[in-house]
Amino acid sequence: MTADQLIAPARPTLRERYDTYMSRHAALMPTFAAIAILILLLIGAQFAFGNFIAPRNLSALLLNNAYLIILAVGLTFVILTGGIDLSVGSVMAFTGILCAKLLADGLPAIVAVPIMLLGGAAIGLLIGVLVQYFDVQPFIASLAGLFLARGLAFVVSLSSIKVEDPAVLWLQRTRFTVGDWYLTPTGILALLVVAVGVYVTQWTRFGRTIYAIGGNEQSARLMGLPVARTKVLAYVLCGLCSGLAGLVLTAYSGAGYPLNGVGTELDAIAAVVIGGTLLTGGSGYVLGSLVGVLVYGVIKTIIAFEGADPSWTRIIIGALLLLFVVVQRVIVARSERRR
Template sequence: MTTLTAVRRPAAQRASLGRRFLARHVAWVPVFAALGILLVMIIGAVAYFPNFQLPRILSSILLDNAYLLVLAVGMTFVILTGGIDLSVGAVMAFTGILCARLLGDGVPVGVAVPSMILIGAAIGLLIGLLVQYFDVQPFIASLVGMFLARGLAFVVSLESIKVEDGGLLWLQSTRFSFAGWYITPTGIIALLSVAIAAIVLRYTRFGRTIYAVGGNEQSARLMGLAVVRTKLIAYVISGVCAGLAGIILTAYSGAGYPLNGMGTELDTIAAVVIGGTLLTGGSGFVLGSMIGVFVYGLIKTIISFLGAEQSWTRITVGALLLVFVVVQRLIVRRSARRS
């Protein structure tokens, strides 16, 4: 009897430790869920497809979705504050085609690229000002930014503009290979943006304020935190990422096009939510958003291997999004009960 009790006690202790860990790190549950889905998909694809070369496929996913990963980084900041930014796809298209036009007119790449990032920041600042000083809902304010950027893209050109500048094309054409893996400068930029964002959110006062504002804006004001400035900077960061994504997409495709990025804002939001960021704000991680982008990219890859129509990508992502929204609601309810 004593021996049986001694065996049961460590098991009970381990279960108790597991419950305490989940209670203290409940925000990580959706991230671990997304990571689990990614691993299951990888294992299933490797087992089902004989020619599924994991290093090459994952490298290809980063190559094809580098612009989406950069957009997801900026969107994570905005959603963490409890906002939304529907303009990112249009801003990406505008900065991309404007960059192609400027390069075609002989503007040096060292001038054109920073200018696109500044333009993205300016549109993000405009949206932030509408939200903070004119009390416009983030959905409507970012919709204004989306129409503005898309219209400006058509003003630049109604047709695609091919890029001939070797400096910009180098970002996509150069590959660094090692042990079956490869990466391009665009992929490096995307991963650096994730690393910088993760450090900012984890280790800086601004990052902690982002979480506080998204968790409870009124409490953040009462604590004397710079709520207005923080939300403005969050939208500026989203605009900067959209401008940078426009450059990456233009380098990837070799041309700027005013219809680029149609619906990309929804793909970005889906990747961020699948990665575990709460749409209500205050909880989430940029590393989770990166996992969400890889889940999205792997779904497209597997569907291509199956030879099915790409419409199944939308269906699958929609189903995953539904699951993660339900998980988010359960987390919010559990947090409300504990408080």
């Protein structure tokens, strides 16, 4: 055995280990940061108010933000492809008021709910076709969808329509309790959507194709992946989630209203970005979007506890969004340097 063979290989330095870890797990860093912020917010609120991390308060956090969670999951699919959908808030309002109108006209919920979901999916399909086959920028195409959905909401009704159907109201009024914890069917729907979103993105060919499109659409085409079909389906799924969010919000408020969801699309996009999904596409996680919504909900609850002006929610979320966009740019720049 030679002397060279007897010499043990040099152990990697701490810096080398850090670089290796970052290169393998860079996509997870924004999500980890969002989780850390959520934990710090909860701990800080507990110290400030004493009873913030209480079962009923945390249960209400999910209940109050169930519709936003569903919107964020749908948007995650679109943003992972490198696109954007500004229509989700308006589609939510349109499907909600449509459902309320159909129920008020005597249609049973078993008929009205599928119609509203199909309405959301149809607008998503329209946006997807404009983006994929007419080469319209996602921002412009979804902006057209926003105006279309909001206009349709006002065509259905100019005023609020109360919902009295027991099947729809059951979604919100029913409580499944375990001690001081409780869960409503709307909360269960939101968690089911998250679970399905995680499964589809991580363990299906469709999900892998979405990541491939966001990473490099041209390369995805050269690999023979169904790029066109996948991109259109991503927008259809986003529209479907918006319709489901409309059902959840209608059950939550007990009425449909054409002005529901104004600005909600920005809240949902902010939650997705804070949760670690890159706006350029190709990197992000549905669970991260859930964390982003919870961060948004905790901040809103803290401000309500303080009795401060609700506009501070927008200010803080805007600052967090700016921070996470900067973090994303740093991660992307480092990844490009390593190639």
